[in-house]
Amino acid sequence: MTDERPLLEVRDLVKHFHVGGGLFGGPAGVVRAVDGVSFSLRRGETVGLVGESGCGKTTTGRCILQLERPTSGEIVFEGRDLTKLDDVELRPFRRRIQVIFQDPYSSLNPRMTVGQILAEPLAVHGIVPERAKRETRVRELLAHVGLLPQHAHRYPHQLSGGQRQRVGIARALAMEPSLIVCDEPVSALDVSIQAQIINLLEDLQREFGLTYLFIAHDLSVVRHISDHVAVMYLGKIVELADRKSLYDDPLHPYTKALLAAVPIPDPELEARREHIVLRGEVPSPLRPPSGCVFHPRCPIAIERCAREVPELREIRPGHGAACILA
Amino acid sequence: MRRYAGLLTLILAVALAAPPAPAQEKPRYGGELVFPVPSEMPSYDGHRESTFGLIHPIAPHYNTLLRVDPTDPTGTKPIGDLAESWTASKDGLVYTFKLRRGVKFHDGSQMTSKDVKASYDKIIFPPAGVGSERKGSYAVVEVVEAPDPYTVRFRLKWTAASFLTSLASPWNFIYKADILAKDMHWYEKNIMGTGPFTFVEHVKGSHWVGKKNPNYWDKGKPYLDGYRALFIKASSAQVAAIRGERAHIQFRSFTSADRDNLKAALGDKITVQESPWDCILMVTTNHEKKPFDDKRVRRALTLALDRYEGSKALSRIAIVKEVAGVVVPGTPYATPPQELEKVAGYWRDANKSRAEARRLLKEAGVPEGFSFTFRNRGLPMPYEPLAVWMIDQWRQIGLNVKQDVVEAAAYFGELRKGAFDVAMDFQCGYIVEPDLDLYKFLSSDKNPANYCRCKDEVLDDLYLKQARALDVEERRRYIRQFEKRLLDEEAHSFMTLQWHRIIPHSSKVKGWQVTPSHYLNNQLDAVWLTE
């Protein structure tokens, strides 16, 4: 947070997928997975990206990771626009941006031991070329993520879910990244383990000065870990603010509904709470609604909402919302 | 096994000595003869094709001017078929044939001399666009004349000892002149002959059916009501057909193992006829490739082969048997054994042969362990076992030979291009006649099918001399000289072992005699079934 220039700046990111179509027809269509998203991350901070499935949060993460080439927009990382780079030029940047996946099991090669999984990128990328030193480094990494040296000889299936996610984190750390995209890193884990992993991520951030883009659907987890939060709906950011402002005083009706929908583990409070239940479901990104994409489900929508596309505007300092009624 | 070999020799001796149908047995009428045919004809035109797959099912529909005496086990004696009698002029240049009267085509029309002339004109002087397989072997004929409806006259350019035999060719079906006049290709897809059987049906890949011609000119014949040829490619299925008594006879040949199995399974129900077979694999050397331009090297190659021992071993596993020169043993022009033993490679003392071979190689400067490639054709029987045997024989004189097998259809194209050092070649006669057997070895410019890329005017001259020698003894002499020069002195090409034909057939089949050629004796006019 000392550096004034953001580590990552996403400007007007658009990612469209073409579906169907082909040589002789079939219903062709464009899925507007990400439709004009802008936000930035400062060094050492965490930005939470929340939203329901299909809102485009994962695609945004994949674009930043350069696993998808954006349709348009800029992704400026450490001063360079990644969208303008070719594969060779991208290589050093790929190392600096790492990812932690939701399901650590499917992202770990089942035929390699934990030690091999961690040593491989060290060798391939020439981070630790000497074999002997690599072993030391693997032990170090395991220690960082709270695993024991003997875990290096285990295979992924011999570990519990939490331990596997620790391996996933260690693998990301091995590359000495500055940015880690955490894509639902705890949602597959048991409740009692989630807290361990969240604490670990926070510890690592402090120790190594990491920057996180934290993609999740669990609003309470996002609140806990994030400095800033962006709420996405149907490919767009509908609200963007610092944590406190967003949770204490949400502006967008969608954010409000989301927060209201989260059940709270307190029966007394739940009995008293007002429950806004949104009607309907998230529309298909193949045919997004006109105007404000949220208007068909919005409890406060007025006739104008069907016509006007609301811009994300700063309603309060550092707190933007895309709603004409906000 | 030794006991068995003795038995086989006995069977062979009996088969060669006496016709299987003694005269006292009275032929029985009726029945359908069923026989598998291992190959199928591309077209129906005997003048054009060269596969026994045509002869076996189609020959019974036709007559030829002359034919080979069906009771002669050597398959060399021409007798009349449509010709009742014939005369030759003193100078041997004009042959006049008197035709039988009352011969009718299957459509009822009379056969006359113009049909014979038209047929032979098609064979010898085919118009443009008409294929004739054997045009080359009638180069001697100047003209064919039909002076009256029952006389045919051939005028020759020079004397030819083999002329009558060549008119007995099983291929030279007499077609109907009127049909040929309209369409020279008609016979490729249709049948219309004068033969003992008429055409019923042909189902491609499956079978061919003929039935008795009730108006056959040879009164009393044929004995069979009809016949059915089954096109069966796999030898196992052919054997099964005989074994299961679904078929009576297969006219090409079985292996000795098949014969033994059938005999074991069916005992007296099977009669075995055997004969040396007018087919042979030989070795051709490429004179353009060193060191095979050196006749010492070529002689060494043939000297290395111990044919007598080879015969004993190979006859058990392959369809070869007799040790022979250029003519099928047991036939009039065959080399007597005591003479054959004087030819290089046929000496009785194998050690002496090998010593001589080594000496020759040394003299020619071929180093010990010299290696070359032997080209072989991609057919299992009998090419493979023969090649394996020869390579081993050559190893014993210090040669290191690698085999290179080329797929059958591409093989002769490769040979013609001269893309070989030493190669297997093949010759198979449809009638036992030195002209046919020796033609192969004329200089390469005279016969491109001689792949040696060599010229030998002495051989060419000897060929002509034997071909024109009307005296049998004189002809024999020339043939011996030819053989000595070809196999021994020059060794352009040399023989391996004669093939051996084995016909184990149902004992019900009578009136059929094995000959050295699987193209002969398939008119079926005298064949009958005991039940």
Add this chain to the structure above:
Amino acid sequence: MTKFIVRRLLLMIPTLLGVAVLIFLLLRIVPGDVVEARYVGGQGQFVSVEQMAMERAKLGLDQPLWKQFVAWMGGLVRLDLGISMWTGAPITEEIKLRFALSLQLAVMATIVATVLAIPLGIVAALKQDTWIDYGVRVFSIAGLAMPSFWLGIVFILGLLIIFEWLPPMVYTPFWVDPWQNMLQLVWPALAVGYRYSAVATRMTRSAMLEVLREDYIRTARAKGLWTKLILARHALKNAILPVLTVIALEFAFLLGGLVVTEQVFNLNGLGLLFVEAIARRDYTLTQALVMLVATVFIVVNFTVDLLYAWLDPRIRFR
């Protein structure tokens, strides 16, 4: 759906064209040609070079390759397969009877395979890891291990030795004499069908096992449905899809000809014709056969896709 069908039909054209170009060129790269195969060898010594040239000209083999190809394509477009270079007869005539036999054998063998495979596979899956399952597995592995021609030889020898009887040697079309026809074809159909059933049995078993583990089967059981109904309505329809592919592709392979089995049973089918056509360098016939087999494969594939769509609404409504 119609669009899907039309699209797939149109896609066949480039596929077949590709096959055509490939086989056309491959055949001509191989040394030797039909004239060579016909006149040289045995008694070719009397055939002159001129005569061979004449024969080549007659068959159009002296033309430049592109002209030969265009001529062939032109014929194909008019659905005229041309004449066999070997026999001179129309190719349609050459293929017709053999195709009928191969088709019938393929259908019969497929029926045998299906009738064996589906019930056995289902039973094995239901009785997983019991002696019934092991029995079925041994039976199907044995089918894989025994080449069908070998089984064919065993059949023939068995019939011959035990019953002193052989199947008919000659193919009688079904419509001429069904009894004779069956007497001949039932044996190869059993031999081939048994072998081909092995793969399908294993596929049925594993597909069934997989489906039985699916959540919706548990849902169906939780609804209190009868076991038989669950199997018939819920499990089989899902499990049959991969089995269908296996069986259909096997059918296409069978139709392409069974060279050795045809030889053993002396069947006048496409397989032997194919081998002989290639050995004789009968370009036109080989080409026609390749196109026929390619078309069969494409059509079978297409049919499987349609069946898939019919059975699996997820595809139908995509």
Add this chain to the structure above:
Amino acid sequence: MATLLEVRNLTTEFVTSGGVVRAVDGVSWDVREGETVALVGESGCGKSVSALSVMRLVAAPAGRIVGGQVLFKGRDLLALSEEEMRRIRGREIAMIFQEPMTSLNPVLTIGRQLTEGLEIHLGMTPPEARARAALLLGMVGIPDPARRLGQYPHQFSGGMRQRMMIAMALACEPSLVLADEPTTALDVTIQAQILELMKDLSRRLGVAMLIITHNLGVVARYADRVNVMYAGRIVERGSARELYAEPRHPYTLGLLKSVPRLDEPRRARLDPIEGQPPDLTQLGAGCAFEPRCGFRVERCTADRPELRPAGGEGHVAACWELGRVARTPAARVQ
């Protein structure tokens, strides 16, 4: 309220490569008429297996019920013949599963899957069943039900499929519905919809419900009583209000403390339960939670604590140190 379902000492085992696992180890719980009971715990604690054991749907041959009784309206379900049990399933007790994506048969229409139960259990004719099916779809909030009956599961969104599952479960008007993680796979806003729907329907139809979940929030919102499971056993049970307000088992306490909550000020650091979930093949003689427990004493390694009264009416917990847990300030969660 009368007891509808009473599970007594239910024990279910699985044969795995690591040995025999007691997924459910002598568990007792009950559901009264019209009530909503929760079974809470982390994955592998045996909560789903408990429900499947009640339905006798534990996947054989690996899994089998080895002991106990399941008394439903006084009859022991475990003693019924398979055919008698089949008549109970879907008719008397229905089940809703976690994955609406995979729990519906992809190749059968929604109508087919809805009507088959009606035809079998209620003997309806196909037209009658179809009419009722349309009614049911309407009841669970699926618009245009008549048309939708002809559609296939993949044409429905996740939320719609779960509505469909609910319709299927309620089709024959059962007296008990076992809902196994009914909303876990759904988005937050849809989750809320479905839970509201279930609560509403159970109230209107008077259906008793067993909700199986790991989500403490869901439990708090909907359950009357809560059973907390750990390693195949119930470690605490009580009314929802009391259990949340005064957890008596260290595990329950740990769970409540470890989740970040929107209703509280953000804590600088979360309080996780340390260690890993237990490996059921490696359980010792003592308390299964002992290795992760902050209250453990020597006795915990050797002696397994049984459930004993821990406060108000029906509040029980299985811990030797109930008193110490109760005295911990953090144990009063709010």
